[in-house]
Amino acid sequence: AQKVTQAQTEISVVEKEDVTLDCVYETRDTTYYLFWYKQPPSGELVFLIRRNSFDEQNEISGRYSWNFQKSTSSFNFTITASQVVDSAVYFCALSEESGYSTLTFGKGTMLLVSP
Amino acid sequence: ETGVTQSPTHLIKTRGQQVTLRCSSQSGHNTVSWYQQALGQGPQFIFQYYREEENGRGNFPPRFSGLQFPNYSSELNVNALELDDSALYLCASTLKNSKLDYTFGSGTRLTVV
Numbered sequence: 479a480q481k482v483t484q485a486q487t488e489i490s491v492v493e494k495e496d497v498t499l500d501c502v503y504e505t506r507d508t509t510y511y512l513f514w515y516k517q518p519p520s521g522e523l524v525f526l527i528r529r530n531s532f533d534e535q536n537e538i539s540g541r542y543s544w545n546f547q548k549s550t551s552s553f554n555f556t557i558t559a560s561q562v563v564d565s566a567v568y569f570c571a572l573s574e575e576s577g578y579s580t581l582t583f584g585k586g587t588m589l590l591v592s593p
Numbered sequence: 594e595t596g597v598t599q600s601p602t603h604l605i606k607t608r609g610q611q612v613t614l615r616c617s618s619q620s621g622h623n624t625v626s627w628y629q630q631a632l633g634q635g636p637q638f639i640f641q642y643y644r645e646e647e648n649g650r651g652n653f654p655p656r657f658s659g660l661q662f663p664n665y666s667s668e669l670n671v672n673a674l675e676l677d678d679s680a681l682y683l684c685a686s687t688l689k690n691s692k693l694d695y696t697f698g699s700g701t702r703l704t705v706v
Binding site for chain 1: 626628633634635636637638641649651681683685693695697698699700702
């Protein structure tokens with residue numbers, strides 16, 4: 479069975495600090511996809527990134543970067559120079575190649591960035 | 594592209610009642626999934642519909658049912674509401690052949706009292 483663990487329930491930082499959100503996953507599939515979503519107070523899930531299990535290259539997009547390590551089954555997300563607008567709940571999710579095209583989410587990490 | 598629209602945005606129901614939540618999928622997306630997100634939790638998969646038939650189901654009882662229509666709109670029906678059904682219900686649409694491009698709606702916040 480697939481599982482996603484986000485051990486950090488809530489993180490508080492001051493603006494301009496760097497912050498890393500942790501994600502650990504479990505799956506028996508060799509082909510799978512990992513996602514990060516942002517959920518602002520309005521409720522919709524905003525897509526941030528998707529990686530497949532065969533691409534372990536780290537990725538950087540502006541202030542966002544992701545570190546995918548299959549050896550530790552982790553897919554961590556770093557925000558550099560955080561801003562107040564980054565305050566939201568962030569979810570890591572897993573989708574296996576086999577079966578339905580469904581997402582298994584972690585419990586989320588609430589990030590609070592204060593001025 | 595028009596995105597995914599859900600209605601209503603908020604709803605209050607009494608225990609034992611029935612509720613219907615609606616979702617209008619993104620144009621061209623033939624697969625719709627519904628998720629339940631309890632307070633402080635991640636979304637949990639309820640079921641998925643493809644070409645108007647249920648294509649997969651999570652660990653939810655039969656009183657959770659759905660419909661998908663030819664115009665890609667869909668419904669989530671919940672019978673015999675329980676207090677624990679209080680949650681944000683999210684609809685996500687995608688193309689069947691693309692398991693990766695999910696578009697989520699803003700959800701319906703259901704409160705059961």
